Amino acid sequence: MTSQQPPLWRRAVAELLGTSLLVTIVVGSGIAAQQLSPNDVGLQLLQNSTATVLGLTVLILVLGPVSGAHFNPVVSLADWILGRRSGTGLALPELGAYVVAQTAGAVGGSVVANAMFEVGTSISATERATPGHLLGEVIATAGLILLVFALAATKRGVLAAPAVGAYIGAAYWFTSSTSFANPAVTVGRIFSDTFAGIAPASVPGFVVAQLIGAAVGLGLLLILFPAAARTADDVVLTRGAERAIS
Template sequence: MDLPRKLAGEALGTALLLAVVIGSGIMAERLAGGNVALALLANTLATVGGLYILIEVFGPISGAHFNPAVSAVMAWRGELPKAALLPYVVAQLVGAMLGAWLAHAMFDLPILQFSAKVRTGTGQWIAEAVATAGLLLVILRAPAGRAAPMVASFIGAAYWFTASTSFANPAAAFGRMFSDSFAGIAPASAPGFVLSQLVGAAVGLAIHNALEPRLHPVGHPNIIGASGDGEPATK
């Protein structure tokens, strides 16, 4: 399949993923009556369901990366042409920003905004590294045809066992800077998240390589994705 169609798939898939994460966060916060745990649960369930569907839909088109860290690992492994890495990342970042704007439009919020929600600290950086390492390990070790439910399930679990609620995705961190909502992250906090995510991706790849290889069969698409969100109790 030609590169423009793959890039369109990455941009559209990432946009819809961010619309799911941010939109469900807005709805959850409005309906939860101040109960952050209930809002996070609703945000989690919506993201798990949306992520699973998006991976299934866009996997055969672009691989459903939706995540620059994932694309970088796939390029390193030779499963994505290195010349396609930068276009993939650009498509994912643009899609993430558009997804945030789409969520705002659906809820009659100002389209252009920046988050004031500070998310920082050693615990959250470690959590992002752990979440991203786990995500890459699941992607690389998943049996053929089972990546979509496994990735979605891992992200759902990581919402709750990580202090950062598992962004695990530089594009997600970028897109959420443009939303001053439940799912947002302050621009000043994003670099720490992105650096932790890239470190986590490298750790996940190293762990995979240290284990017995389990390669995808020829012709099996790299069906992968990422991102979770919410308001952790540690914030």
């Protein structure tokens, strides 16, 4: 990252807070949907996806200028990989700090959502790792990586909040997995045995599928936008925003 970035501790706090609130939104709206529409799974998914679209968009707008609003280890990993040749993007210690903050925040987000709805924090029993679900995670994650870094490569990072929110909302419906597309969120959702949960046994498969999807997304990005590596610092957090808050 550039020297104009906020200090790493501040960016890590933003990533922890953002990922925690994201999981609180996902799990909390899932619990609310389950309570409000107990006999209609389709309506539950609509309620859950709508809250996630709106909440994620707001979180990116608020925290993007601080940390880049990754809220996702595969986005941070892709940022690190893309920046190796040009000296942009996250450094390795920054990548580690982001991933730890994101994962801790995701677990905390589940606990907070459970507490708000007075649902005990317990391990999810919802098995999800079917071949179709894993393929859905590959596709969802590949599309997310391509979207985020294509916007940066074409200097349209300002559109990241509505674009990412819209993509995740759509992917809730066009993927069989309902588009987790995020290893930290996947781990966090272990701790809620509700509509939004995922059983621990399904998590390794989901994370591997997400990593494969990230690799596919990066490959497509470099085919379509060969200069993308030079814009790793402009993923959501633009250089103008850096100067405004440093």
